[in-house]
Amino acid sequence: MSDRPDPKAWLVGHPGLTALALLSSLLVLFVLLPYLQFALLGVVLAYVLSPVQERAEEYLRPTFAAIAVVAAALFFVLIPAIYLLTIAIQQSLRVVSAVRNGQIDIGSIEELLARTGYQFDLVVLYEANQERIATGLQQVTSGAIDLVGSLPGLFIGLTITLFVLFALLRDGEAFVAWIQWVLPIDEAVSDELREGLDQLMWASVVGNVAVAAIQAALLGVGLAIAGLPAVVFLTVATFVLTLLPLVGSFGVWVPAATYLVGVGRPTAAVAIAVYGLIVTFSDTYFRPALIGRTGAFNATTIVIGIFGGLAVFGAVGLFIGPVVLGGAKLVLDAFARGHTGQQSA
Template structure:
C-alpha cells in the first residue's frame, strides 16, 4: 500500500475537501442515528453468521451464500418467536376464559397455599388492591397497543437489519479494505485495532451466546425430565437471562423449585435445585473455555458494558456495550503508546508472547 501523507498536513493543504468530508460524515450520522440500534443489530448478526457464510462460500458465490445464510437466520429466529407467542396467547386466552366462566376456584388455591404454612385470603387481597391490579392490567393493555402501533417502525428497522447483515456478509472484506484506505491512521495501527476489536466481539458475542445456549439446553432438559409445563418458554427465558450478568439460569430454576415445593413435589424441587446450581456453576468453566484464559474483556467492563449498553443502544447493547467499553480502552492504550513511543506490550493492548511468559517465569525461578 502506498505511503499516505501525514493527515494534519494534508488536511491543511486541502481545506475544502476536508470540510466536505466532515460534512458528509456528519450528514451520514444524522441519517443512521434514528436506526442505530438496528444497524448495530445487523453488525452483530453478521458477525454471528460469518462462520456459516464462509463455509457456504466454498461451494457457491458470496451473494448466494449470503442469501442462504439470511434465510436460515430468519427461519431460525422467527419460528421460535412465533411458536412462543402462539403458546403464550393460547394460555392467556384459556386463563381469561376460565376466569369468565368461574372455573378458577380461589378457595382451592387458598387451601393449597395454606398447606405450605401460609394463610392467604385472595379475595381480600383483590379487594384491597383492586385499583392497583386494574391499573396494571390497563397499563399492560396500553403497552400492547403501543407495541402493535409501533409494528411498522419495527418492520422497517428489521428490514434495515437484514440488509446491513446481508451487505456485511457479502462485501465484508471489501468494507475492511475501504476502511484501510479511508481512515487516516497508519496501516499497522488499523490492523491492530481490527484484531483487538475482533477479539472483543468474539468474547462478547460468540462466547456469551454459546454459553447461554448451552446452559439453556441443559436446564431445559432437566425441566423436561421433571415434567415441568411450558418447557420451551422456560428454556428461551433461561437463554435470555443467562446473557445478563448477575442473573443467569438462577432466575428460572429457583422460582420453579419454589413452585414444585409449594405444590408438594419435594423430591423434584430438591433435584431441580441441585441440578440448577450445577448449571449455574458451569458458567465458571464454560466462559474461560470459550473466551480463553487470558480474558479479552475484564469482568467489570462486561458488567458495566452490558447494563450501560442496554440503556444506550437497547437490546443490542447487550453485545455492543462491552465491545464499546473494551474498544475504548484499546484505543486509549494505542494512543498512549503512539504518543510516548512505547511498545504494545507496555500499554497492554497486546497479549504477552510465549517467549515473554517463559522469560518472566525463568526470572521468577531465578529470584526464588
C-alpha cells in the first residue's frame, strides 16, 4: 500500500506549487514541439534497443554500453535507412518521368483483359489520368524530399534523436522510476499503466514494423528476380504500405504485375501476382505470431492511431499514434476504476 497522501487533497492544498509544476510542464512541451518527432524517434529506438543495452551492460559500464549501442544504431540503422530512402527517391523520380513520357504500353494490358472477357478502353483512361498519376507520385516523392532535404534541420533532429536514445539507454529505468514518483497516482496503478504501455509499444513498434519489414523483403526479392525497375523504391513503398491498415503489399505488386503485362511479359506478371498473394496472405501468420502478445489493439485503434499519428507526429506517428490511443484507453480505464471501484466491461 502506498504511503502517499491523498493526491487530490495535496494538490488542492498546495495551489502555488501545483500551478508551477503545470507551467513548467507546459514550457517543456513548447521546447520539445519543434523537434517532437525526432525526440519520439529516440524513444522508439530506445525501446527497441533496450534488450541490446541490457546485454551490453553485462560486459561494459552503462555509459560505455550506451555509447556502443548508439554508435551501432547510427551505423547499422539510421545511415542505411537514409541511404535507402535516398535511392528510393531517385528511383521514384524516374518512375514519375516514365509515367509522364507515356513509356508504359497500356495497349498490351487492354488486349490481355479483352482475352479474359473484360472490355476497357485503358488507353483513353490512362491518357486522361496520366498527369494525375504522375502528380500523385511526385507529391509523395516531394514529401520525402522535404523530409530529408533540409540538411541542417535533419542534422539537428538526428542529433536530438541520438542524445535522447543515449540518455534513455543509460538512465531509462531511473527516468521511468522518476516519472512514477512524480505523477500523483497510486503506485499499483502506475505499475499497471507501465505494463500496459509496454504491451502497446511491443505491438505497435516491434510487431508491426517486423511484419512490414518481412513482407517488404520478401516482395522486394521477388520483384528483383522478375527484373522490375526501381526495386528499392518498390521495396520501401511495400514497407510503408504494409504499415498502413487496409492497404498492404497489394498496393505494390498489383501495379508491378500490371506493368509487366504492359511491357509484354505476361508470364512474369502472373508469377508476381501469385507470389504477391502469398506475401500478402503471410500477414495472417506473421501478425498474430508477433503481435498476439497483446489484446489491447483493435482495428479502430490501429486505423485512427496510424493516420492520426501521421498527421500529428509525422512519420514516427505510424508507431506512436496507436500507442497514444491505446494508452489513453488504459488511463481512462484506471481513472474509471478508481472513481467507481468497478472493472471495465
